[in-house]
Amino acid sequence: MAKTPGKNAGKNTSGRGQRDLFVKVKSARGRKLSSTQWLQRQLNDPYVARAKKDGYRGRAAYKILELNEKYQFLIPGARVVDLGCAPGGWIQVAVPRVNALGTRTSKAVGTVLGIDLQEVEPIPGADIHVLDFLADDADKQVMEWLDGKADVVMSDMAASSSGHKQTDHLRIIALCEAAAYFAFDVLEEGGTFVAKVLAGGAEGDLQKLLKMRFTKVANVKPSSSRSDSSEKFVVATGFKGLQGDD
Structure with missing residues (x-):
């Protein structure tokens, strides 16, 4: 007589989900240890896999998603500048939220401008340029492309x-x-300024500077940041404009 399958038949009884199966990368000749460690971290990072599934160009997209969910600076009609925008994950998040494509007909249409030192693959709804933001008159060029000032x-x-x-x-x-x-x-x-910093003691002057120019300055480590990373993000809201000058 054939036996009736037990209740655990066909199930993973190891007590671990698929993403808990750690992938170990072997060292290879000519590859630095740091490169091997980076590759191993990438293969075992759930946000890397999630980014591929969701169509984002990198795991960093979830950082700006989390920051925006808390502080709501990417809103319909906003004009956004993304500095050092490659590979474009933050732009992908910004475009639908500021309604840059105009798909939400009842909402204001925003603008997303990305600049970087290298060419970046086009993203529908965004205007991307090769530009060094440290160059002379880079600010004037950006405002010309925006046809005004930025909100973010x-x-x-x-x-x-x-x-x-x-x-x-x-x-x-x-x-x-x-x-x-x-x-x-x-x-x-x-307006709002959002930027990545590294914790380490030298950011005090930056914090003082931002507090002079903005009404509120927050420091956040998104859950999507790697736990072993010292990165955090500063979110400065309520730019004081000329009022912030001495």
């Missing part, structure tokens, strides 16, 4: 890693400060 300036930029933690911290803080000064030039009064 956001940046997920990070300086190239040197492998030295303190040096990398100083570099990204300097980059964030440069992005902040750029934002001061192009933001509309009441």
Whole structure:
């Protein structure tokens, strides 16, 4: 007589879901240990897999999604500038939320402008240019493309890693400060500045600067940031415009 299948037949009885199966990457000749560790982390990162499934160009999309869900700065009609926008994940999030394609006929139509040092694959609803935001008159060029000032300036930029933690911290803080000064030039009064920083002790001057120029400054580590990363994001809202000058 054939036996009746038990209640656990066909089920994973190991007590682990599929994403709990850790993928270990073997070292290879010519590959640095840091590269092997990065690849292993990518293969075991649920946000990487989720980004592929959702059609985003990178896991960073979930960071701006989470920040916007909390602070609501990407709204219909907003004019958004994304500094260092490659590969474009933040732009993909911004386009539908500011209604850049005009698909929500009852809502205002916004603008999404991305700039980067390298070419970025086009994204429907966004205007993407190759531009160094540190170049002379870059602010004027951006406002010309926007046909006015921005409501949001956001940046997920990070300086190239040197492998030295303190040096990398100083570099990204300097980059964030440069992005902040750029934002001061192009933001509309009441606007928002969002940028990635690294925790490490040198960000105090940046915080003071932003608190002088904005009505509220928050520091957030999204749940989608890797737990072993020192990155966090500053969200400065309510730009004071000329009132923020000494």
